[in-house]
Amino acid sequence: MSYLYAAYIATWVIHFGYLGSLLRRYRRLKNEIEDFKVRIEEKR
Amino acid sequence: MKRVFPILAVPTAALLGYALYEALVAAPTEQTMGNVQRIFYYHVPSAWTAFILFFVNFFASIAYLIWRNTKADIVALVTAEVGVVFCSVVLVTGPIWARPVWGIWWTWDLRLTLTLVLWLIYVSYLVLRKFSSSGQTPLLAAVLAVFGALDVPLVYFSIWFFRTQHPQPVIGGGGSIDPRMLHVLLINWLAFSCFAALVCWSRYRLEILRREFDETMALEALLEPRTSHTNSSRSAG
Numbered sequence: 001m002s003y004l005y006a007a008y009i010a011t012w013v014i015h016f017g018y019l020g021s022l023l024r025r026y027r028r029l030k031n032e033i034e035d036f037k038v039r040i041e042e043k044r
Numbered sequence: 045m046k047r048v049f050p051i052l053a054v055p056t057a058a059l060l061g062y063a064l065y066e067a068l069v070a071a072p073t074e075q076t077m078g079n080v081q082r083i084f085y086y087h088v089p090s091a092w093t094a095f096i097l098f099f100v101n102f103f104a105s106i107a108y109l110i111w112r113n114t115k116a117d118i119v120a121l122v123t124a125e126v127g128v129v130f131c132s133v134v135l136v137t138g139p140i141w142a143r144p145v146w147g148i149w150w151t152w153d154l155r156l157t158l159t160l161v162l163w164l165i166y167v168s169y170l171v172l173r174k175f176s177s178s179g180q181t182p183l184l185a186a187v188l189a190v191f192g193a194l195d196v197p198l199v200y201f202s203i204w205f206f207r208t209q210h211p212q213p214v215i216g217g218g219g220s221i222d223p224r225m226l227h228v229l230l231i232n233w234l235a236f237s238c239f240a241a242l243v244c245w246s247r248y249r250l251e252i253l254r255r256e257f258d259e260t261m262a263l264e265a266l267l268e269p270r271t272s273h274t275n276s277s278r279s280a281g
Contacts, residue, residue, distance in 0.1 A: 007083040007140040008064075011090070011133050018129045019243070026250055033257055040264075 049246065056238045063228075063235035071228040083141040089233035090133040091159075093240050095196055097127035098166065102193035105186035117182045118255075120189055121173060122247045124166050126240055131163045146209065155210035158199045165192035 067085035074081035101123040107116035138156065139149040150156065169192060173185050203210050221229070 001079050003080050003140050003144050004068075004082050007137040008068075008086060010136045010140065011086050014129060014133050014136065015239075018126075022243075022247060022250065025254075029250070029254055029257060036257070036261065036264075 049242075052242050052245075056235070056242050059231075059235040059238055063232040066228045066231050070224075072222060072224050074225075077145055080141060080144050083137055085228055085232045087134060087137040087141060088229060089236045090130045090137065092233055093236045094127045094130035094134060095200060096237070097123040097130065097240060097244070098162070098193055098196050101127060101166075101189050102196075105189035105193075108182060108186045109190070114255075117186070118248060118251045120186060122244050122251060124169050124173075124189065125247060126244050128163065128166045128170060129243075130236075130240065131159070131166065134159060135163055151209055153209040154206050155199065155202045155208045158195060158202055162192070162195045162199055165195060 063085075067082055071082060071085065073079060101120050104116045104120035104123065107113055108120060138159075142151075143149050165188075169185055169188050172188060173181060176184070178184075202208060203212055
Protein backbone atom coordinates (compact mmCIF):
# COMPACT_ATOMS: atom_id res chain seq x y z
CA MET A 1 0.00 0.00 0.00
CA SER A 2 2.91 2.39 0.73
CA TYR A 3 4.12 2.04 -2.89
CA LEU A 4 0.65 3.01 -4.10
CA TYR A 5 0.56 6.14 -1.95
CA ALA A 6 4.17 6.96 -2.89
CA ALA A 7 3.25 6.84 -6.59
CA TYR A 8 0.14 9.00 -6.18
CA ILE A 9 1.94 11.52 -3.95
CA ALA A 10 4.90 11.68 -6.36
CA THR A 11 2.50 12.37 -9.25
CA TRP A 12 0.92 15.32 -7.47
CA VAL A 13 4.27 16.64 -6.22
CA ILE A 14 5.43 16.79 -9.86
CA HIS A 15 2.22 18.46 -11.05
CA PHE A 16 2.06 20.98 -8.21
CA GLY A 17 5.77 21.69 -8.61
CA TYR A 18 5.15 22.60 -12.25
CA LEU A 19 2.06 24.66 -11.39
CA GLY A 20 4.16 26.48 -8.75
CA SER A 21 6.82 27.27 -11.36
CA LEU A 22 4.10 28.67 -13.67
CA LEU A 23 2.78 30.85 -10.87
CA ARG A 24 6.30 32.14 -10.09
CA ARG A 25 6.88 32.99 -13.75
CA TYR A 26 3.52 34.76 -13.94
CA ARG A 27 4.28 36.84 -10.82
CA ARG A 28 7.76 37.75 -12.13
CA LEU A 29 6.25 38.90 -15.43
CA LYS A 30 3.57 40.88 -13.63
CA ASN A 31 6.26 42.65 -11.53
CA GLU A 32 8.28 43.41 -14.68
CA ILE A 33 5.17 44.91 -16.33
CA GLU A 34 4.49 47.03 -13.23
CA ASP A 35 8.12 48.26 -13.18
CA PHE A 36 7.88 49.07 -16.86
CA LYS A 37 4.68 51.05 -16.34
CA VAL A 38 6.34 53.04 -13.54
CA ARG A 39 9.37 53.80 -15.77
CA ILE A 40 7.10 54.99 -18.59
CA GLU A 41 5.14 57.20 -16.22
CA GLU A 42 8.37 58.70 -14.85
CA LYS A 43 9.57 59.52 -18.38
CA ARG A 44 6.33 61.35 -19.14
CA MET B 45 -8.80 35.00 -18.73
CA LYS B 46 -9.24 35.59 -14.98
CA ARG B 47 -12.92 34.60 -15.25
CA VAL B 48 -12.51 31.67 -17.59
CA PHE B 49 -9.78 29.95 -15.57
CA PRO B 50 -11.89 29.17 -12.44
CA ILE B 51 -14.82 28.13 -14.65
CA LEU B 52 -12.58 25.51 -16.25
CA ALA B 53 -10.51 24.71 -13.16
CA VAL B 54 -13.44 23.80 -10.89
CA PRO B 55 -14.91 21.00 -13.08
CA THR B 56 -11.38 19.74 -13.86
CA ALA B 57 -10.54 19.53 -10.13
CA ALA B 58 -13.88 17.79 -9.49
CA LEU B 59 -13.17 15.30 -12.27
CA LEU B 60 -9.66 14.64 -10.90
CA GLY B 61 -11.14 14.08 -7.43
CA TYR B 62 -13.74 11.68 -8.81
CA ALA B 63 -11.07 9.86 -10.83
CA LEU B 64 -8.93 9.53 -7.68
CA TYR B 65 -11.90 8.06 -5.78
CA GLU B 66 -12.55 5.62 -8.62
CA ALA B 67 -8.89 4.56 -8.72
CA LEU B 68 -8.45 4.11 -4.96
CA VAL B 69 -11.90 2.91 -3.89
CA ALA B 70 -14.24 1.89 -6.70
CA ALA B 71 -11.82 -0.07 -8.92
CA PRO B 72 -11.62 -3.80 -8.12
CA THR B 73 -8.42 -5.06 -6.51
CA GLU B 74 -6.22 -7.01 -8.89
CA GLN B 75 -5.74 -10.64 -7.75
CA THR B 76 -1.98 -11.13 -8.14
CA MET B 77 -0.53 -7.64 -7.57
CA GLY B 78 -3.08 -6.36 -5.05
CA ASN B 79 -3.41 -2.62 -4.40
CA VAL B 80 -0.09 -1.73 -6.04
CA GLN B 81 -1.78 -2.37 -9.40
CA ARG B 82 -3.79 0.83 -8.80
CA ILE B 83 -0.64 2.78 -9.77
CA PHE B 84 -1.66 1.77 -13.30
CA TYR B 85 -4.57 4.32 -13.16
CA TYR B 86 -2.05 7.18 -12.92
CA HIS B 87 0.84 5.68 -14.87
CA VAL B 88 -1.00 4.73 -18.09
CA PRO B 89 -3.17 7.89 -18.48
CA SER B 90 -0.06 10.03 -17.85
CA ALA B 91 1.77 8.14 -20.60
CA TRP B 92 -1.11 8.51 -23.07
CA THR B 93 -1.43 12.22 -22.26
CA ALA B 94 2.32 12.72 -22.76
CA PHE B 95 2.14 10.95 -26.14
CA ILE B 96 -0.74 13.16 -27.27
CA LEU B 97 1.11 16.31 -26.17
CA PHE B 98 4.25 15.22 -28.05
CA PHE B 99 2.15 14.56 -31.15
CA VAL B 100 0.62 18.03 -30.91
CA ASN B 101 4.18 19.34 -30.51
CA PHE B 102 5.14 17.45 -33.69
CA PHE B 103 2.30 18.91 -35.77
CA ALA B 104 2.85 22.42 -34.36
CA SER B 105 6.56 22.14 -35.22
CA ILE B 106 5.71 21.06 -38.77
CA ALA B 107 3.29 24.01 -39.01
CA TYR B 108 6.03 26.35 -37.81
CA LEU B 109 8.54 24.95 -40.32
CA ILE B 110 6.06 25.46 -43.18
CA TRP B 111 4.39 28.78 -42.28
CA ARG B 112 6.73 30.29 -39.64
CA ASN B 113 3.63 30.89 -37.55
CA THR B 114 4.41 32.30 -34.08
CA LYS B 115 1.32 30.72 -32.49
CA ALA B 116 2.37 27.30 -33.78
CA ASP B 117 5.79 27.88 -32.21
CA ILE B 118 4.15 28.74 -28.87
CA VAL B 119 1.91 25.64 -29.06
CA ALA B 120 5.03 23.52 -29.72
CA LEU B 121 6.83 25.02 -26.72
CA VAL B 122 3.85 24.62 -24.39
CA THR B 123 3.04 21.02 -25.36
CA ALA B 124 6.71 20.01 -25.02
CA GLU B 125 6.89 21.52 -21.53
CA VAL B 126 3.65 19.95 -20.27
CA GLY B 127 4.51 16.70 -22.07
CA VAL B 128 7.81 16.52 -20.16
CA VAL B 129 5.88 16.93 -16.89
CA PHE B 130 3.58 14.01 -17.75
CA CYS B 131 6.50 11.92 -19.03
CA SER B 132 8.27 12.59 -15.70
CA VAL B 133 5.21 11.18 -13.91
CA VAL B 134 5.46 8.06 -16.07
CA LEU B 135 9.17 7.65 -15.30
CA VAL B 136 8.60 8.08 -11.56
CA THR B 137 5.45 5.98 -11.11
CA GLY B 138 6.78 3.14 -13.29
CA PRO B 139 9.73 2.24 -11.01
CA ILE B 140 7.52 2.65 -7.89
CA TRP B 141 5.23 -0.01 -9.40
CA ALA B 142 8.15 -2.17 -10.61
CA ARG B 143 9.87 -2.43 -7.20
CA PRO B 144 7.18 -4.55 -5.46
CA VAL B 145 6.10 -6.39 -8.65
CA TRP B 146 9.42 -7.11 -10.41
CA GLY B 147 11.67 -6.78 -7.36
CA ILE B 148 13.74 -4.07 -9.09
CA TRP B 149 13.35 -0.33 -9.58
CA TRP B 150 14.63 -0.22 -13.15
CA THR B 151 15.82 -2.47 -15.95
CA TRP B 152 17.28 -1.45 -19.32
CA ASP B 153 14.31 -2.96 -21.08
CA LEU B 154 13.41 -1.59 -24.55
CA ARG B 155 10.17 0.16 -23.47
CA LEU B 156 11.74 1.72 -20.37
CA THR B 157 14.91 2.82 -22.16
CA LEU B 158 13.01 4.35 -25.09
CA THR B 159 10.75 6.24 -22.65
CA LEU B 160 13.81 7.62 -20.88
CA VAL B 161 15.29 8.63 -24.27
CA LEU B 162 11.99 10.33 -25.17
CA TRP B 163 12.09 12.31 -21.93
CA LEU B 164 15.73 13.30 -22.56
CA ILE B 165 14.93 14.43 -26.12
CA TYR B 166 12.20 16.79 -24.93
CA VAL B 167 14.26 18.01 -21.96
CA SER B 168 17.05 18.89 -24.43
CA TYR B 169 14.40 20.62 -26.59
CA LEU B 170 13.41 22.78 -23.60
CA VAL B 171 17.04 23.45 -22.66
CA LEU B 172 17.72 24.56 -26.25
CA ARG B 173 14.74 26.92 -26.15
CA LYS B 174 15.70 28.35 -22.77
CA PHE B 175 19.41 28.96 -23.25
CA SER B 176 19.85 29.63 -26.97
CA SER B 177 19.66 33.34 -27.75
CA SER B 178 19.89 32.91 -31.51
CA GLY B 179 17.03 34.14 -33.68
CA GLN B 180 17.05 30.69 -35.27
CA THR B 181 16.13 28.95 -31.99
CA PRO B 182 12.46 28.26 -32.87
CA LEU B 183 13.57 26.80 -36.21
CA LEU B 184 16.24 24.56 -34.64
CA ALA B 185 13.80 23.51 -31.91
CA ALA B 186 11.15 22.65 -34.51
CA VAL B 187 13.61 20.43 -36.39
CA LEU B 188 14.64 18.72 -33.13
CA ALA B 189 10.95 18.21 -32.24
CA VAL B 190 10.20 16.59 -35.61
CA PHE B 191 13.01 14.06 -35.10
CA GLY B 192 12.18 13.65 -31.42
CA ALA B 193 8.58 12.74 -32.23
CA LEU B 194 9.83 9.68 -34.10
CA ASP B 195 10.55 8.14 -30.70
CA VAL B 196 6.86 8.29 -29.67
CA PRO B 197 5.63 5.45 -31.95
CA LEU B 198 8.80 3.50 -31.09
CA VAL B 199 7.92 3.73 -27.38
CA TYR B 200 4.27 2.87 -27.98
CA PHE B 201 4.81 -0.09 -30.31
CA SER B 202 7.93 -1.48 -28.59
CA ILE B 203 5.76 -3.79 -26.47
CA TRP B 204 3.77 -4.91 -29.51
CA PHE B 205 6.69 -5.96 -31.67
CA PHE B 206 9.37 -6.95 -29.16
CA ARG B 207 9.45 -9.20 -26.13
CA THR B 208 9.97 -6.83 -23.21
CA GLN B 209 9.62 -7.05 -19.46
CA HIS B 210 7.01 -4.30 -19.55
CA PRO B 211 3.37 -5.59 -19.37
CA GLN B 212 1.57 -6.02 -22.68
CA PRO B 213 -0.90 -3.34 -23.89
CA VAL B 214 -4.24 -3.46 -22.09
CA ILE B 215 -6.22 -2.24 -25.08
CA GLY B 216 -5.55 -4.16 -28.32
CA GLY B 217 -2.37 -6.16 -28.78
CA GLY B 218 -3.94 -9.31 -27.32
CA GLY B 219 -4.20 -7.91 -23.78
CA SER B 220 -7.38 -8.05 -21.72
CA ILE B 221 -8.75 -5.95 -18.88
CA ASP B 222 -11.73 -6.15 -16.53
CA PRO B 223 -14.44 -3.76 -17.86
CA ARG B 224 -14.63 -2.01 -14.45
CA MET B 225 -10.87 -1.42 -14.52
CA LEU B 226 -11.12 -0.12 -18.09
CA HIS B 227 -13.86 2.28 -16.97
CA VAL B 228 -11.64 3.65 -14.16
CA LEU B 229 -8.67 3.87 -16.53
CA LEU B 230 -10.68 5.90 -19.07
CA ILE B 231 -12.07 8.23 -16.39
CA ASN B 232 -8.54 8.91 -15.16
CA TRP B 233 -7.38 9.51 -18.71
CA LEU B 234 -10.21 11.97 -19.29
CA ALA B 235 -9.39 13.75 -16.01
CA PHE B 236 -5.67 14.01 -16.81
CA SER B 237 -6.41 15.12 -20.38
CA CYS B 238 -8.65 17.94 -19.11
CA PHE B 239 -5.98 18.88 -16.57
CA ALA B 240 -3.28 18.88 -19.27
CA ALA B 241 -5.46 21.04 -21.55
CA LEU B 242 -6.04 23.53 -18.74
CA VAL B 243 -2.33 23.71 -17.87
CA CYS B 244 -1.41 24.08 -21.56
CA TRP B 245 -3.94 26.89 -21.97
CA SER B 246 -2.54 28.73 -18.91
CA ARG B 247 1.03 28.27 -20.13
CA TYR B 248 0.01 29.46 -23.61
CA ARG B 249 -1.52 32.65 -22.18
CA LEU B 250 1.59 33.25 -20.09
CA GLU B 251 3.87 32.82 -23.12
CA ILE B 252 1.72 35.20 -25.22
CA LEU B 253 1.91 37.79 -22.43
CA ARG B 254 5.69 37.30 -22.07
CA ARG B 255 6.30 37.76 -25.80
CA GLU B 256 4.05 40.82 -26.04
CA PHE B 257 5.90 42.38 -23.11
CA ASP B 258 9.32 41.54 -24.60
CA GLU B 259 8.23 43.10 -27.91
CA THR B 260 7.06 46.26 -26.11
CA MET B 261 10.39 46.44 -24.23
CA ALA B 262 12.33 45.99 -27.46
CA LEU B 263 10.28 48.70 -29.16
CA GLU B 264 10.83 51.04 -26.24
CA ALA B 265 14.57 50.38 -26.35
CA LEU B 266 14.58 51.13 -30.09
CA LEU B 267 12.66 54.37 -29.68
CA GLU B 268 14.69 55.65 -26.73
CA PRO B 269 17.88 56.85 -28.53
CA ARG B 270 15.78 58.49 -31.24
CA THR B 271 13.80 60.40 -28.64
CA SER B 272 16.93 61.60 -26.87
CA HIS B 273 18.46 62.59 -30.25
CA THR B 274 15.36 64.60 -31.13
CA ASN B 275 15.41 66.29 -27.75
CA SER B 276 19.08 67.21 -28.07
CA SER B 277 18.48 68.56 -31.61
CA ARG B 278 15.63 70.65 -30.30
CA SER B 279 17.69 72.03 -27.45
CA ALA B 280 20.58 72.72 -29.84
CA GLY B 281 18.21 74.56 -32.26
